[in-house]
Amino acid sequence: MNKSTLIEAVVKKTDLSKAKAEEFINTTLEAMKVIVKKEGKLQLVGFGTFKVKKRAARMGRNPQTGKSMKIAASKTVSFKVGKEFKERL
Numbered sequence: 001m002n003k004s005t006l007i008e009a010v011v012k013k014t015d016l017s018k019a020k021a022e023e024f025i026n027t028t029l030e031a032m033k034v035i036v037k038k039e040g041k042l043q044l045v046g047f048g049t050f051k052v053k054k055r056a057a058r059m060g061r062n063p064q065t066g067k068s069m070k071i072a073a074s075k076t077v078s079f080k081v082g083k084e085f086k087e088r089l
Helices: 003-013 018-039 083-088
Strands: 041-044 048-055 058-061 068-071 074-081
Touching: 003 018, 018 041, 018 048
Parallel strands: none
Antiparallel strands: 041 048, 048 074, 058 068
16 A cells, blocks of 8 residues: 555545545654654554664675675664554454
8 A cells, every 4th residue: 555545545434535635644644753753752552653763883885896884873763563453464
């Protein structure tokens, strides 16, 4: 499923127009990004938890040249599925 099929699913389940459903989805996703960035964690009970994780700097290898190179530290987002969601799979 991609974003457009998600929007279509919302339109079918509600009485929203396609434009309003798209606005709703976009607003929700943007709010989730802001919360995860600001708080470091977003927990949606029954669905799952989005959490910021830090990756340490490390040495890697360039696959084209084979030379070692330093990979900088970075942040990433992890997702842990909630109990109710996991049971439905």
